[in-house]
Amino acid sequence: MIKNIILILALTFFTLTVRPQESDEVSIRYIGHSCFLITTSEGVQILTDPVEFKGYHFPEGIKPDIVTVSHNHIDHNRVDVVGGNPDIIYGCLSNKKVEPIDLVFKNVRIFTVPSYHDPGKHGVNAIFIFDFDDIRIVHLGDLGMALSDDQISAIGNVDFLMIPVGGQFTITVPEANQVVEQLKIRRAVFPMHYKTEAFTDLPYSVDVFLQKKHNVKRINGNEVKFNLKIKPANTEIYVLDYKQDE
Numbered sequence: 001m002i003k004n005i006i007l008i009l010a011l012t013f014f015t016l017t018v019r020p021q022e023s024d025e026v027s028i029r030y031i032g033h034s035c036f037l038i039t040t041s042e043g044v045q046i047l048t049d050p051v052e053f054k055g056y057h058f059p060e061g062i063k064p065d066i067v068t069v070s071h072n073h074i075d076h077n078r079v080d081v082v083g084g085n086p087d088i089i090y091g092c093l094s095n096k097k098v099e100p101i102d103l104v105f106k107n108v109r110i111f112t113v114p115s116y117h118d119p120g121k122h123g124v125n126a127i128f129i130f131d132f133d134d135i136r137i138v139h140l141g142d143l144g145m146a147l148s149d150d151q152i153s154a155i156g157n158v159d160f161l162m163i164p165v166g167g168q169f170t171i172t173v174p175e176a177n178q179v180v181e182q183l184k185i186r187r188a189v190f191p192m193h194y195k196t197e198a199f200t201d202l203p204y205s206v207d208v209f210l211q212k213k214h215n216v217k218r219i220n221g222n223e224v225k226f227n228l229k230i231k232p233a234n235t236e237i238y239v240l241d242y243k244q245d246e
Helices: 002-018 149-155 173-183 206-210
Strands: 025-032 035-039 045-048 066-069 087-090 102-105 108-116 124-132 135-139 160-164 188-192 216-218 223-227 236-239
Touching: 025 188, 066 108, 066 124, 108 149, 124 149, 149 173, 160 173, 173 206, 188 206, 206 236
Parallel strands: 045 066, 066 087, 135 160, 160 188, 188 236, 216 236
Antiparallel strands: 025 035, 025 223, 035 045, 102 108, 108 124, 124 135
16 A cells, blocks of 8 residues: 555656646847748747758757648758658648648648639648647748638637748738738737849848838847747738748
8 A cells, every 4th residue: 555655756756857847938039021930939940941042041959840841942942951850741732722721740730721822823832830728820831912801710819920021022011011900910010022132033022012011020030939828919020031041
């Protein structure tokens, strides 16, 4: 009887000591272009649209749990440069169809909403949605058109939005403004896929999108952490410095 009690106490102690500490903090790190590293409160790491293209260089040492690819263009699909052994989720296996993904991996629900890469509907693009920690992060990939009512309904309530703002190969700046208004972001917007020193082929820098915007936060770094217990009074716009990873 005493041995059984000791065994139960030992197992209880082991369970309590190995259980990870719960946290209300998530982080978002900008690698560059459309590539972000998202870390949940449980330490699960999600990498979006890995980039190794022109002046963008993927940093060593990043070993995510999950990699998502919105479409198979060379500036979005460099899964070969990613470290570790992550699960890779391709939003499009061809240029004609977005895969109907809806799965749960390490307490993260991941699903796609189909969209087009351009107004002429010549190519497709997967909008990736990540649900965890009672928040929703939406990565629009190379969205080429403003959202339809069906897409808005499928995307649902958005806490953090990653949106292309560079024009030409994606939505224009006025269309990006429209999408932000359509989705009514509850926490923060992260502009991406814009003209930089690393990629000068796009017509617009991030400053064009930021014109007449309020609550803009330019971060002297490539990562920002959020305490999920604190919700901003108004939507914030975060501009992160990809050069911090060079």
